[in-house]
Amino acid sequence: MKTKLWVTGVIALMLLFSVVAVISAIGFIQAPQPLAKALGMAVLMVVAVGLWTLYREIRFGLSMERMGRTLESEGGLPVDDIPRSPGGRVDRTVADAQFETYRAEAEAAPEDWRSWYRLALAYDAAGDRTRARGTMRRAAGLFPG
Template sequence: MGAGVLAVLLLVYLVVAGQRAVMLIATGEPVAVAMGVALLVLPLVGVWALVREWRFGVQAERLGVRLEREGALPEEELPVRASGRVDRDAADGVFPRYRAAVDAPGADWRDWFRLALVYDAAGDRRRARAAVRRAIAEERSG
C-alpha cells in the first residue's frame, strides 16, 4: 500500500516537473532551455527507476509465492535478541547451510531465493536484493 502511494506521488511529481520543463524550454532563453532539458531528463530517470523497482518487486513476489506453494521456504527462524533485532552472531550459524546450497552443483533459483530470505531476515538488505536478483535470473534461464 505504501509503495503504491509513493509511486502515485512520484508520478504526480514527474508530470509537474515535465510541465515546468516544457515551459522553460518554450522561453527560448539558453539558460532556461538548459534547465528545462535537465528537468526533462530527471523525470525520465525517475520513471526508469520506478519501473525497474516495480518489476523487481513483482518478480520477487512471484517467486516467493511459488516457493511458498511448493512448501520450500526456510523453516528455521533466525535467533532474535530481547530488543527484537536479529542476533547476528547467532545468525552466522544459519548462513553456511544456505550459502553451501547456492554453491553446490545443481543449485537453482529456489536456493538463491532462500538465501535472500535469510539475508533479509538478518537485516542485510544489500545481499538480500543481490540474491533475489540472482534467483530471478536463474529462474528465467532455467
C-alpha cells in the first residue's frame, strides 16, 4: 500500500509539472521570436515524452501485478528461500543455481508467460535488473490478460 501511495504522489507531481510546463510552452509559442517558439515546441515534446514514459511504466507495473496475482492464485510463484546476508544481499551461488533452473524452464516453454515471469524474478535475484525488466516485458507480451 505504501508503494502505491508513493506512485500516486509521483503521478500527481508529474501531471502538475506537465500542466505548468504546457502553460509555459504556450506562452513561448505565442511570443514573436523564433527562438522562443522553438523553445516552446521543445518543451511540449519533452512533456509528451515524459507522459508517454509515465504511461508505459504504469502499464508495465500493473501488468506485473496482474501476472503476479495470477501466478500466486495458481500456486506458481517461486518461493523466496535464497539465503541472505545480514545486509540483505542474496547468496549469489544459490541465486545463480535457481536462475539456471528457471532459464531451462523458459527455454523449454518459450510461449508460456509463467516461465518468463519466473525467469525475470530469477534475473532480479541474481542482480541483473536490465535483463529482469526485459524478460518481464516478454512475459507481459505473452500474458493473455
